[in-house]
C-alpha cells in the first residue's frame with residue numbers, strides 16, 4: 274500500500290435529521306453538443322452550485338458530480354488541499370452507510386484500473402472544527418478505477434479516480450459522499466479538461482449560508498460575484514500546495530517580532546477554520562485576549578467564555594505580496610473569532626484557530642476564504658483574491 278498524507282476534509286458531526294434539513298440545489302445541466310469524431314469542442318468555463326455545510330459552523334462547502342453511464346449522482350468536497358478524487362464504492366458497506374455508493378455494475382463505461390495495491394490515505398485535519406488526533410488520524414482505503422465523470426455539465430470520459438472501500442468512522446458522518454482534489458497540478462477530471470483546452474484555473478465563491486449562491490467555477494472567473502479589483506499573488510513554487518508567503522500578521526493593529534517573520538500559509542478549501550502551529554496560534558491569541566486558553570477537553574482547540582465575545586475586537590490582517598510587488602492584506606474579521614460553543618461546555622466558545630503541530634505549513638480554510646472571491650490559477654501559478662460584500 275502507498276502511504277499518502279494529505280490535508281483534507283474537515284468534517285463536522287452531523288445527524289441524519291440535519292441532513293434532511295439541507296435544501297437540495299439542483300444542478301443546471303448544460304448538455305454538451307454531440308461531438309463529431311474529428312471535432313472535439315474546447316470545453317467552456319462552467320459553474321457548480323455549492324451547498325454550505327451548515328451545522329452551526331457555516332464553514333464547509335460541497336457540490337454535485339455525476340459518475341458513470343447512465344450517470345449516478347454524488348456530492349463531493351472540492352478540495353484544494355489534496356489531489357485525490359474518491360467516492361464510496363458499493364463494497365464500502367457499514368463505514369459508508371450514510372453515503373451514496375457507486376454501483377459499478379450499473380455503469381457501462383466503468384473500468385477497473387487498479388494495480389492491485391490500492392491506496393491508503395491519511396488526513397491531517399480533523400472532524401469539522403475539531404482538530405485531528407495526530408496519533409490516530411482519520412483514514413480511508415480505496416482502489417483505482419475509471420469512468421465518465423460530469424461536473425457542472427462538462428463531461429469527460431475515462432477519468433481515473435478512486436473508489437473508497439473503507440473509511441474511519443468520522444467520515445461516515447459527512448453529509449457529502451466524497452472528495453475531489455484540486456491541487457496545484459491539474460489531474461484527473463480537471464486535468465482532462467485542461468488537456469482539452471479549458472483554462473487551467475478555477476474560482477471559489479464560498480459564501481456564508483445566509484448569503485447563499487456559493488459556487489465553484491471551473492476554467493474561469495465569475496465577475497458577477499465581486500466588484501473591486503482582484504489582486505494576484507504568486508504561489509510558492511515548490512511547496513506542492515496552494516501556498517503564499519505572508520511577511521506579517523497584524524492583530525488589532527498590533528504585531529510582535531515573531532508575527533513579523535515570513536510565514537508560508539497553505540490555502541485549503543476543505544479545511545473549515547484555521548489550523549496553525551502552537552506558537553503562531555498563541556502569538557495571535559495573545560494580541561486578542563489573555564482569556565483565550567486551550568480547552569483541554571478537546572485537545573488542539575482554544576476557547577473563551579462566550580459572554581466575553583461581544584466587546585472583543587479580533588481583526589487579523591495577513592499581509593501578502595502581489596505579482597506586481599505591492600503588499601495586500603487578507604483580513605479575518607472579528608465576526609470569525611468564535612466558531613460557536615463547545616458541545617461539552619455551552620458557556621465556552623471555541624475560537625477560530627486550532628493548534629496542531631504537524632509537518633505541514635499553517636492552513637487557512639473557510640473562515641478566511643468566505644470573505645473573498647478567490648481564483649486558483651494553476652497555469653500561471655498564482656492565486657487571486659477580491660473582496661466580496
Ligand SMILES: *[C@@H]1O[C@H](CO)[C@@H](O)[C@H](O)[C@H]1NC(C)=O
Pocket residue numbers: 406407408409572
Ligand atoms: C488519540 O489517539 C490515541 C491513540 O489511539 C488515543 O490513545 C488517544 O486517547 C486519542 N486522543 C483523543 C483526544 O481522542
Ligand SMILES: *[C@@H]1O[C@H](CO)[C@@H](O)[C@H](O)[C@H]1NC(C)=O
Pocket residue numbers: 364365416438439
Ligand atoms: C472492494 O473491491 C475491490 C475491487 O475488487 C477490492 O480490491 C477490495 O478489496 C474490495 N474491498 C472490500 C472491503 O471488499
Ligand SMILES: *[C@@H]1O[C@H](CO)[C@@H](O)[C@H](O)[C@H]1NC(C)=O
Pocket residue numbers: 523526590592600601602
Ligand atoms: C494591512 O494591514 C495593516 C494592519 O492593519 C495595515 O497597517 C496596512 O496598511 C494594511 N496594508 C494594506 C496594503 O492595506
Ligand SMILES: *[C@@H]1O[C@H](CO)[C@@H](O)[C@H](O)[C@H]1NC(C)=O
Pocket residue numbers: 505652653
Ligand atoms: C495567466 O495566463 C494566461 C494564459 O494562460 C494569460 O492569458 C493571462 O493573462 C494570465 N493572467 C495573469 C493575471 O497573469
